[in-house]
Amino acid sequence: MVGVTGRTTRSDDGTFAASLEPLVHTERYEREIVHESSSAAIGTTAYPEYPIRVVEDEDRWVCLEGRIYDRPDAVLERELLEVAADVLAADGDEAFLTEWLLETDGEFLLVAVDKDSGRLGLLNDPLARLPTYYFHDGESFLFSRELRYLINEAPIEGFDPMGVAQCLLFGYSLGDRTLVEGANRLRPGTKLTVNPDRGAVTETALHRFDFGEPAYADRSRSRNASELVDRFERACRKRSGQGSHDVVSLSGGLDSRSVLAGYNAEGIPTTAATMASDEFVPPSDVEIARELANELEVDWQRYEIGPPNGSDLDRIVKTKNGQIGLLTSFILEFFRQLREEYDAGLTYVTGDGGDKVLPDLTPARPLADEAALVDYVIDENSFLSLEQVARITGLSAEAIRRSVRDRLRMYPESDPASKYVHFLVYERGVNFLFEGEDRNRFFFWSTTPFYSIDFFRYAMNCPPDQKARYNLYRAFLSELEPAAAALPHPDYGVPVASTRHEAVAFVDDLLSRYPRVFDAVRPIVKSINGLETGSQLRPDTVDCIRTQVEQCEAVDDVLSTDELHAFLDAHADHDRTSVYRLFALTSFIDDVHSSQSVLESRRDTVFG
Template sequence: MPGLNFLFRFDGDLASRKTVFTDGPNRFDLDFDYKNIDQKETSNWVLSCHKYPEYPTTIFDDDELYIYLEGKIYNKDHATVSSELKFLARNIFTDGSGAAQRLRSWLLDVDGDFIVFCWNKLSGQIALFNDVLGRLPLYYYHTESEVAVSRNLKFLADAIKKRQYDMMSMAQYLLIGYCPHHRTLLKNIYRLSPAGLLEIDGKRSRCSIKNVHVFNFENKPHQSKSTRENASELARLMGQGVKNRAESSAKNILSLSGGLDSRTVGAALYAQKIPFEAATFIDYEKARQLDIDCARDIAKILDCEHAIVPLSAPTGENFLRLLRIKNGRNYLGISFLLQFLEYLKQRHGRNFTYFTGNGGDRIARDIRPNLYFQDMDELTAYICRRQQFFPEDELSALVQISKEKIRQEVKEILQSYPENDLVQKFIHFEVHGDALTRHVEGDDRTKHFFWTATPYYSVPFFQYIMGIPDEQKRDFKLYKVFLDQLHFELVAIPYANIVAPVGSFRHKTYNLIRRVRKWPNPVRFCLRKLNLYPAPAPPQHIHSPHFIDCFRQQIETCTVLSDYFSRPGLEKIISHPQNYKNEALEVLFTATSMMEYFECGKSTLEKFLSADLSVPSGSWDWYRHKILNDKA
């Protein structure tokens, strides 16, 4: 991945350690034009950035301060950014009590995807902070002797002296598909939370990490406004968001599907008279034909050039490349999308902005559950059951942690959120965990190829839409008016996921049926209690034989897996793969492949580079409704 690498030694013994951060990136280089540049070094720390030439970085340097900006700040010019960052840095280094509040206010006012590194040349103090949504994943660890920070998880894994795996995070990952908090799968290596501030005082041998802002989604300041008033403001903010992002780009490409989110971004680009091209991929099973047809109709209305890119089935080479790019932070089952990203890079180079509708499926819709929670335990149980990849009892045996401890950890995460209402705590979990963790890591995958941006995570837009009452978002009521104000013709084009225009009678009927199907069935419940209702036979799942063979060889040859997982548990899974969904096996395979790659320095996937590891026919639904929301 492109981005900064930083190492600080409190004892000044930098020489023996700095090669990990200065030479390390070249060992994992996948693209010939990645280089170590912008290196800065003192007697006890070194900073470098491993990137391709078009990747955005900026240096602000004077007699007092050295500031390194990775990423983009969209709504301020260069002179303003320079002035404001220097003002913030001086406050952080001199006014501990008030600095956090000033930084918080600035982060909530600025729109960007960025990381900022600051060094006070006079005092030697250092500070790093990121944007309020944490759009560029940044990882760190610190010990008594050193602090290391990097955009690439493997650099830290190689640098840490006693590498271990965090099996509680592993349990969460295998349960819901991502680590919902700041922990990673590696023990003592963390992800810097959104609006995070890391400070180093070398003279006092001290490192501190804090969050200067946490959103409270219980606050709904736009409750008194009508749906139309809120939709009108959202249309204005969306237009400003795409304009700010397009102004810093030589060219704009829109990832277009038949869904609502990408067409809304396209409508905003069109309304702002911003030239752009669109691109849509055809999945390898050709299961998205309606999606393609809708995207073609949208592109015609928006009068933009439209490329349709067919993809082939993913191979071991695709899996391995994604593993090396994101080091297990991306689910390997999505690796077929690398073909699409590579196509765009070959056609357009790297000097463009890739617009997506990422985030709209979480913040623009009503994601409240159709349940009432009496207490925190009920909410915790619901989250653990709702999207589990493995049954909790089996997962507990596999990672050798009790189900109660796994649930308690999820409960503590929920308790850390500022909301009191349990439904709003669930929304915080979904937005902070799924959207600002899983989706952000998906966006970061794209940044390996070129810069990507989504106006749904424009800070003004995000704050406004999260302040709208959930009831207005129900059944896409807000979304329909919002899209209508941007481009009314796009409302009539079917929403591909339900084969009907949003807000139509068919759409409303679909939403009603979906809600009713989630209601408890009292008759079935009573019959089961009386043992008069037979339990359904467990489904039999079909998997790629090459994938199962690769997974089996990995389990047999990578002995380190037995140090963390139950060997009987792994053997049970690989001996009876038909009992598990494709996505469950691939999530587990992602984790075990990361461990094999880190510990053995190689991957079993190297034996299967040309093998077809695709999901067999009939298994596409999960990809369509879960993974494709990432929009590459």
């Protein structure tokens, strides 16, 4: 993965530069040592257009990975040095840092070194938009934007059984847990400092969002929609012009059409890019995207993509290390086409986050207590059943369930409904969806206005009753761009701004309270609205997993091979997402432990 990597140094460390070589994934990547002293070594592995800047004065050295959108360069460089001073100081002003984070619109990781004392400090944005990992055992401290660096360089014992179980269950591990023992995920809005004299690491959570009491519940839906439109347009404007081109990823969904509408409202020159594929993209999605681009008179490009091959899957495994699934590997061909048509300096703008900030995330039914919340989290978010995961990992179902309960207990909210919102944002969003966005940055910078801190804070303080049944979203989109609201909602097949949309959304909300009925109706709805694709699980996929299980002995150390074979024998009874969730884990284990992984030997095999 692109980004910053570093470690505290010792006399027996060997060559830091050599340790970065496995992170140089393509010939366009450049390895650079940006700081080296008796206490720390820090380097970057990135293509030339990737946003990394270094500033320093006589006291401090600072590296910023990512982008901060609301500061001119001269002001930003001065602020970075001021912020670094409080990050590094033993008695730094945490109130100042918290306020700065909540008033700074950006996606970033800040790394700082005190030139006199050798203290090392990290600070990330309030949502941890750039996934970062670290390891500390009392002697060594290592951090990296790529988990593989810790696996290669830290004295890690092996895989974390509970992290693996959670990842198999949900598609991601919870909290700061990762797939490997001893490697931690840097949580959002966190200051981390390393004292080289004592080897002590101090981690301070500067801010955690509490979704329990919406601050704008007393405001009307129309006012909240207007406030959101103002903030959204401002977020689009600030993100524009940062790179060589602004390219909006446009599908038929509400989120991406909102982004195109926001850029259009601000008069920002942009191109709308849409994937087309008989196997992976519903034709209705492409048609809605074309209609919207024509309506707004925006340049629109359609890119045909096919199924991914083994080389695509292997690239995902090597760069994201089991943190995201392999099912959407076909998107790499889309990214390659975009980079070839433009360049790696483009800004790729997505609608990511729209599904988190504007819809009602509270549970579809009342949850009486903690036990009901745990059950609901597992029932609504699992790829495989809890019992299947227990059999495959060898952990008890109760132990896995208890790990979920313990994580939920750490949230600041008091009521189950608000805790569930926290789960969707901080676990599914931060630990899973942000990893998917980070995959995009392998090719070019990727951002979304939905996670602009000002927009996010306001949207998450709008009450659930206004968000229910897309009511707030409808009001927001109708004010932002009526033409976008006049086009059909792809899931419902009716215009977003129509009264029919209200009626269909009401029925959808009602059905969601009765999962068995909803599951029975869903295929009919997808067929009616043209959301079916020709994509099916290919035999080569199952054969590849089976070969990984048989050839890589390490798989048996982490997962039960007997249960894996039983699962694969019955693959027709499981949906593709479940099979591919398992595939991501077996591929990662195989890649870490084999001199040549199965995917490396099947680079031309077509998957789907």
